[in-house]
Amino acid sequence: LPAAVLLKDTKLMDVKLGQLGSWLATRDFTPGGIMGAMRRGYERYYNKYINVRKGGLGGISMVLAAYVVLSYMWSYSHVKHDRRRKYH
Amino acid sequence: MNLSFFDQFSSPTLLGIPLILIAMVFPALLLPSPGNRWINNRLSTLQLWFINLITKQLMIPLDKKGHKWALILTSLMMFLLLTNLLGLLPYTFTPTTQLSMNLALAFPLWLATLLTGLRNQPSVSLGHLLPEGTPTLLIPALILIETTSLLIRPLALGVRLTANLTAGHLLIQLISTATTTLMTTMPVVSLLTLAVLLLLTILEVAVAMIQAYVFVLLLSLYLQENI
Numbered sequence: 214l215p216a217a218v219l220l221k222d223t224k225l226m227d228v229k230l231g232q233l234g235s236w237l238a239t240r241d242f243t244p245g246g247i248m249g250a251m252r253r254g255y256e257r258y259y260n261k262y263i264n265v266r267k268g269g270l271g272g273i274s275m276v277l278a279a280y281v282v283l284s285y286m287w288s289y290s291h292v293k294h295d296r297r298r299k300y301h
Numbered sequence: 302m303n304l305s306f307f308d309q310f311s312s313p314t315l316l317g318i319p320l321i322l323i324a325m326v327f328p329a330l331l332l333p334s335p336g337n338r339w340i341n342n343r344l345s346t347l348q349l350w351f352i353n354l355i356t357k358q359l360m361i362p363l364d365k366k367g368h369k370w371a372l373i374l375t376s377l378m379m380f381l382l383l384t385n386l387l388g389l390l391p392y393t394f395t396p397t398t399q400l401s402m403n404l405a406l407a408f409p410l411w412l413a414t415l416l417t418g419l420r421n422q423p424s425v426s427l428g429h430l431l432p433e434g435t436p437t438l439l440i441p442a443l444i445l446i447e448t449t450s451l452l453i454r455p456l457a458l459g460v461r462l463t464a465n466l467t468a469g470h471l472l473i474q475l476i477s478t479a480t481t482t483l484m485t486t487m488p489v490v491s492l493l494t495l496a497v498l499l500l501l502t503i504l505e506v507a508v509a510m511i512q513a514y515v516f517v518l519l520l521s522l523y524l525q526e527n528i
Contacts, residue, residue, distance in 0.1 A: 215388055232444060253414070259333060263333065264333075264336070264342045265341055265342060266342075267343070268342050268343045268344060269326070269444065272344070273331065273344065275332065276331065277387075277390060280327060280393065281390050281392055281393060282389070283323070284320060284323075284324075284390075284392040284393045284394060285391075285392040286395050287313055287315045287320045287323070288313040288392060288394070290315075291311075291313040292312065292392070294308075297481075
């Protein structure tokens with residue numbers, strides 16, 4: 214059954230689970246492609262939460278919360294020694 | 302209990318990328334460039350207002366030649382402000398606690414002001430080494446003292462920023478350790494310590510902003526003498 218739209222143009226949420234592998238093969242993994250994807254993601258977030266008429270604290274708080282979570286993940290192997298233990 | 306209280310100042314690495322790299326690049330994400338609309342979004346408006354405030358404050362004492370320094374001084378101020386404030390969030394890393402980074406910021410900029418002065422107006426720059434009205438006998442000693450004070454400026458700039466931020470972070474860690482340890486044995490003392498911790502955190506927010514301002518202000522002062 215041929216798809217009504219080309220597999221390359223379907224969004225990720227519309228891709229069936231079995232087609233996931235072939236969908237990933239159509240994506241652009243060159244450095245230019247990755248930069249383009251990051252730029253698109255940034256513009257999506259910026260235009261949805263920050264570049265609005267009455268933006269609030271939520272837009273920037275989500276970014277800061279993500280930064281805190283990222284820092285925790287980065288320093289987990291360092292931080293796991295800080296647990297309360299009777300013998301270290 | 303930490304293995305050592307200084308462990309928070311070593312930058313952890315994951316997949317070969319140290320966290321200090323992310324901590325230095327992240328403030329750029331928080332400063333969007335304003336679009337070409339007449340009225341921008343709230344974040345851009347706030348940011349523009351703040352940058353205008355800082356630039357006016359820094360550039361008023363300087364004449365037209367000094368206005369070339371506006372970009373670097375203002376961007377330095379924004380960088381220091383954001384990195385200091387972001388370091389107060391939990392689990393984040395503050396790159397300005399590393400002496401290497403602060404000296405790397407202070408030394409070239411101070412040297413630039415010194416060389417500008419020596420190149421464009423050498424006698425006036427050297428004249429700053431001797432304050433007016435000193436008794437004749439004291440002149441040699443005073444020249445030596447003023448030269449030492451001039452040469453120690455980059456060291457002072459770097460160490461001031463490092464020491465202030467490092468001391469603040471260490472104090473927060475010590476007092477919070479005390480609070481959690483006392484919670485089981487003496488809860489009332491633990492509550493008092495918690496109050497101290499709250500006040501200390503407010504102080505740290507202020508220190509973060511003030512230290513950034515002092516750094517840039519002193520640089521602009523050294524520039525005024527020499528430009």
